[in-house]
Amino acid sequence: MRQRYRLFYGVIAYWLTLLAAHAQAVRLQVEDSLTRQPLVGATVRVESTPPTGTATDATGQATLPTLKPGVTQLTVSLVGYKNYPLRLTLPLDRPDSLLLVRLAPAEAALDEVVVTATRTNRRIEDLPIKVEVLGQEDMDEEAAVVPGNVGSILGDISIIHVQRTSLTTGNQGIRMQGLDPKYTQILRDGLPLFEGFSGNLGVLQIPPLDLKQVEIVKGSASTLYGGGAIGGLLNLVSRRPGPEPELTAVLNRSSLRETNLNAYYAQQWNPKIGMTLFSGYTDQPAIDVNGDGFADVPLIKQFTLHPRLFLTPTNGTRLNVGYTLVDEKRTGGDVAAINGTDAARTYVVGNNSLRHTVDATLDRQFTQTNTLTARGTLSFFDRTQVDNGYRFAGRQLSGYAEVVDYLEHGPHAMVAGANLTLEQFRKGLSDSTQITDYTYQTLGIFVQDDYTLGKVTFQGGLRLDYHNVFGTFFLPRLSMLVKPSTYWSIRTSIGTGYKTPNTFANLTGADARTSLSYRYLLPINTGTRPERSLGLNMDIAYHGTIGEHLTVQLDQAFYYTTISNPVVAVTGSNTATQTTVLQNAAYDIRSLGTDTYLRLEYDAVEFYLGYNHTSVRRTAPVRQGNDITAVGANTFLPYSPRDKFSFTLAYSIPDQWRWGIETSWVGNQYLYDNGRVPNYWFWAAAIERMFGKVSLVLNAENLFNVQQIQFGPVVTGPRNNPSIAPLWAPQEGRIVNLALRYKLKH
Known part of the structure; x- marks a missing residue:
């Protein structure tokens, strides 16, 4: 018996040893x-x-x-x-x-988490600088709600304030961190297309149907993209063809008699060739909303064509080539004069513009860790303006080219490159303004390294720019990302920037008397110095889930920016003529603020709450040996609300219903000499009913019909030579629109 047990245990031990x-x-x-x-x-x-x-x-x-x-x-x-x-x-x-x-x-987050503006194509959670992304779903919704431009959806973000800069043209500027619109740099697919003369008219007249996402870089980004990205950067990313053919068409009609017809088509014919095509038309008559006889909404007739070709000749090689045509007529002023119904009324401001742009991007991936990118664009912009009988015409040729190498090596992710920017302005032969021709060229080299050490990522960047008129600029930047856990992140960034003087920069007048009309604008003095900036940003963020269905994103940001030698528009010393001079102010600009937002998603419910507090002041610098009192110093910067709340709530039943409501409160906004204007609420709501490939969208903006004229007159003075008050509140009143959308792929 004992021998049997020994044999049994021996077999078990043998098999256990064999298995081991x-x-x-x-x-x-x-x-x-x-x-x-x-x-x-x-x-x-x-x-x-x-x-x-x-x-x-x-x-x-x-x-x-x-x-x-x-x-x-x-x-x-x-x-x-x-x-x-x-x-x-x-x-x-x-x-x-x-x-x-x-x-x-995951599918729901795929289009929202990968950022291209940082040149590393990393997920948003892994970036050392703060970036917010409005993704494909946001663009699809906005394409039916406000199909004409992306201005509405950008204004829903608490840190962004969209300011209407002109009554007659209807143009808008983007303020980030409370700073003037000229300190926000706007890119299209990583290319600067809206600089100088071509950048101050209709920048936001870009239909969302043509976009994949909008990337919002908060704080200084000048190290990667050069001067101008002081308050922040917006990168408008075009759509690409997917695995299935796609056709979307939107027909929209508003209570202001605006008609939009936009269509987007995309197809990847085979692994080597694909294309996208966007075409859009907008027809908006001049409308006097508040009954003062002047157009609160200008006449707009705009046609846009944007085809793009995507080629993949070999594995690891991609070439994208695109062309954009924007042909626009825009007229504001006295409605009777615009429509030609009263010969005694003559006040009209008309703008005819034509923009041709070609661009190309070549990516060559040598290995999984090394990619070389070459891209460039060439744009021709022609604009003629008639300002109450005074004619101004000009043309701008813009060019941009860059070569960038991206390399991963161990814990390093490195970017190095060089770029050349060209801006050439030529005044029309029959023009009698005092504005002069100019040619600006900027050659820049830059390097950036992301070094990951455990839960900490350091990002260092250096840029050296040479401007053919204003000299050399050295821009260092340092950022750090700490991820204590999968859900928490802490970012800190400090960076420098600059802005060269430009005749056509989107400026705010130093006081209420200053006219920004081209007819009164003098050439830039050769002694005008470039603006310099230093920015500090920090944010603490949480992104995770509670239970199985609730997704939470909470972010608390702090920022500080100081700008020295700001170039401002002031009334000229010659009282006989109403001239405008661009010159360096005797004060600095300092922006200090916080930005808080909470995003919640629970099954089909989405919730957003944001609060921004910003104090932007003109502050006189301390000078030793001089007792200089800066005119207009120690005052709040005009058009910059100190407080802004934003709230959005949306609910959807897949393939059937979707509705949403949003509101924002704009408070403690100042104009000139610390003159505060009334606070106001802005409400909007939309509902969509889907019937397979077809859907109907009913949208209402400014539900409670807030208008600036409720707080005082907007246009005063002689009928044919009026004065227009600074614009700080909605001008168009309540707008209701109904859109019909067809999607081949849904």
Whole structure:
């Protein structure tokens, strides 16, 4: 009997030894499928009873020490990514191999988390600088709600204030961190297209249907893109063809008799060739909303055509080529004069503009960690303005070219490149303004390195620019990202910037008397100095889930910016003529503020709450040996609300209904000499009913019909030579529009 037990135990021990000899450790490397960055905290689970597993470390690696021979089913998962099933047959042919697993972002977040403006194409959670993204879903909704331009959706963000800069043209400027619109740089697909003469008319007349997303970089970004990105940067990203053909058409009609017809088509014919095509037309008659006889909404007739071709000749090589045509007529002033119904009324301000733009981008991926990008654009802009009988005409040729190399090496993600910017303005031959021709050229080189050390990422950037008129600029920047856990992040950034004097910069007058009309504008004095800036940004963010359905995103940001030598428009010393001079002010501009926002998503419910507090002052610098009192110093910067609340609530039933309501409160806004204007609320609501490929959208902006004329007259003085008050509140009143949308792919 004892010998039988010995034999039995011997057999068991033999098989256990044999199994142990064949048990194998499996090593995995888990990365983001888009950025190729290692993912920390991903779960690797063995589908057994009971299930076992482990998590990836700071390098994205995980080890399963003892897996039995045979078929083993694994699941790799991480919040915000699709689960990755992995079936293994053990033992492996190469026991020491490192299995590579790349997780794809979840469908709902795929278009919103990858940022291109930072040149590293990283997910938004991994960026050392603060970026907010309005993604494809936001653009699709806005394409039916406000199809004419993206200004409405940008104004919903608490840190952005959209200011109407002209009654006669209806143009708008974007203020970030309370600063003038000229300190916000606007890019289209990473290319600066709206600078100088071509940048101060209809910048926001870009239909959302043509966009994939809008990237909002908060704070200084001049190291990567040169002068101008002092308060922030907006990158408008065009759409690309997907795996299926797509056709979307939107027909819209508003209570102000505005008609929009926009269409977008995209198709990837084969792996090597694809295209997108956008075409849009807007017809808006001049409308006098408040009954004072002057157009609160100018006459607009605009046609836009934007085809793009996407080529992939070889694996790792991509070429995109595009062309944009914008032909626009825009007329404001006395409605009777515009319509020609009263010959005694003559006050008309008309603008005819034509813009041709070609652009190309070539990406060559040598390895998974090394990509070379070359891109460029050439734009021709022709504009003629008639200002109450006074004619001004000009043409601008703009060019931009850059070469950038992106390289990952260990914990480093490096970007190095060079670019050339050209801006050439030529005045019309029959023009009698005092504005002179100019040619500006800027050559820049830049380098940036993201160094990841555990839970901390350091980002250092340097830029050197040479301007053919205003000299050399050296721009350092340093940022740091700390991620104590998967859900929390802390960002700190300090950077420098500059802005060269420009005749056509979107300026705010130094006082209420200053006219910004071209007919009174004098050339820039050769002694005018460039503006310099220093910006500091910090934010603490949480992004995670509570339970199975509630997604929470909470962000608290702080910022400080100081600008020295600001160039402002002032009334000339010659009292006989109403001249306007651009000159350096005897004060600095300082912006100090906080920005708080909360986003919640619970199944089909979306909620956004934002609050921004900004104090922007003109502050006289301390000067030793001089007792200089700066005129207009120690006052609040005009048109910059100190407080702004934003609120959005939306609910949807997939493929049936969607409705939303939004509001913003604009408070403690000042004009000149610390003169405060009344606070106001702005409400909007929309509802959409979907019938398969067709949907109807009913939208109402400014529900309670807030108008600036309720607080005082907007236009005063002689009928044919009026004075227009500064615009600080809505001018158009309540707007209701009904849109019919057709989507081949839904």
